[in-house]
């Protein structure tokens with residue numbers, strides 16, 4: 001049996017999972033045809049079509065018009081980070097999101113816009129945990145709240161709470177994974193809850209606190225989080241074991257968690273950071289009922305591949321793709337080594353107030369490739385919410401010293417010791433995960 005406990009805190013302690021070797025695979029920017037040329041041509045054509053047609057909506061039958069909007073070359077903002085051409089914000093339902101055509105929301109740039117407002121704050125959303133409420137915990141700067149992600153090849157629609165709730169009417173949406181995924185869940189709940197009256201929304205927790213359920217009564221919708229940091233079973237699922245060497249996984253067993261996922265309409269998974277605690281993963285052959293004897297240390301990548309295969313097999317055998325849609329949030333980058341983004345004197349992500357122009361990883365690991373190669377072979381389609389590259393720029397978006405330690409907001413003394421206490425894994429909310437949900441929203 002899995003040891004159960006009365007009060008687990010489902011959250012990896014930053015220090016236990018921050019190996020200095022944290023790293024990720026980043027493909028360099030692909031060669032890029034100057035968009036300005038294409039854009040100029042298209043703008044001309046669009047104008048001509050507009051002149052000769054009264055029904056503007058007919059434009060939407062030309063897919064290309066949905067992809068690229070005319071760039072206003074005179075309005076280049078001063079601050080932007082990333083690749084590609086600047087486009088002014090458009091907020092027009094004609095520019096529909098078509099996942100077939102807009103399949104690379106991962107390429108784009110962050111544009112600074114001081115008048116941009118997050119959809120919620122720690123004051124207006126009661127569902128935020130203090131691990132992520134940076135502003136309330138004392139973070140002095142605010143620029144990190146005003147960056148907007150613009151995809152290069154398409155228009156990413158603005159998150160509209162009413163539309164999101166209508167699309168989720170009568171449905172269950174569940175985020176499954178680790179504490180970073182819990183951040184994405186909180187962000188989603190906070191973005192929609194503002195339009196729901198007080199007596200129409202409820203948060204409930206399972207006794208073990210591993211299953212959190214936000215209910216929007218009028219819409220008959222639930223937005224849920226299920227804690228399964230490795231996706232497969234482990235002895236640290238309930239009671240967090242801080243010593244990675246004592247953690248034991250059953251990489252061939254998932255049903256204990258997966259039975260909770262049955263019947264959910266939209267499932268959003270992630271699993272990454274917990275695999276990064278060391279080179280070996282203890283893997284038990286057999287069940288915990290027979291004790292914790294007989295495990296072997298498997299190379300991390302092998303264990304990850306086997307665990308994801310277990311996950312994929314369950315999906316392919318238990319999920320009806322006509323009923324359930326599947327998403328996988330890609331790796332959320334950590335920012336531990338400030339030389340990676342050219343800040344030689346920095347301490348992790350401490351004191352960062354602007355996105356980095358460029359982040360270079362000292363070594364590259366193949367974990368994201370493992371996920372893609374497995375997903376490609378699955379019967380049930382899985383959509384990636386590709387957050388890796390866009391989050392990579394956001395060295396300013398982490399909790400840093402405005403988080404918590406052992407359930408308490410950091411004290412002044414702790415804050416003065418960022419080397420030890422800065423959390424450069426989790427993200428402030430409101431913040432970067434709101435953009436991840438903007439991508440998820442586009443696919444709804």
Ligand SMILES: *[C@@H]1O[C@H](CO)[C@@H](O)[C@H](O)[C@H]1NC(C)=O
Pocket residue numbers: 077088089113114115116117
């Ligand atoms: C900045 O954000 C505001 C509010 O969302 C929007 O109205 C405006 O068009 C944006 N400005 C630019 C330059 O994108």
Ligand SMILES: *[C@@H]1O[C@H](CO)[C@@H](O)[C@H](O)[C@H]1NC(C)=O
Pocket residue numbers: 100101103104
């Ligand atoms: C995205 O679409 C383009 C053109 O339709 C295609 O060439 C490309 O392979 C697609 N990329 C992915 C990741 O599906």
Ligand SMILES: *[C@@H]1O[C@H](CO)[C@@H](O)[C@H](O)[C@H]1NC(C)=O
Pocket residue numbers: 026027104106107330368372384386387388389
């Ligand atoms: C995510 O986006 C990056 C950058 O565009 C790309 O290199 C990577 O292959 C994508 N990952 C997946 C799983 O689609």
Ligand SMILES: *[C@@H]1O[C@H](CO)[C@@H](O)[C@H](O)[C@H]1NC(C)=O
Pocket residue numbers: 170171172220
């Ligand atoms: C609410 O949604 C569930 C599925 O999540 C469905 O089984 C049930 O019939 C719905 N109830 C109403 C009153 O629409």
Ligand SMILES: *[C@@H]1O[C@H](CO)[C@@H](O)[C@H](O)[C@H]1NC(C)=O
Pocket residue numbers: 320321322
């Ligand atoms: C899904 O729906 C399609 C078309 O309605 C049908 O042909 C297919 O058999 C269904 N698949 C499953 C697994 O039920």
Ligand SMILES: *[C@@H]1O[C@H](CO)[C@@H](O)[C@H](O)[C@H]1NC(C)=O
Pocket residue numbers: 347351
């Ligand atoms: C962090 O920023 C503050 C305020 O800008 C500055 O006083 C302090 O020296 C900085 N600390 C480090 C370690 O860069």
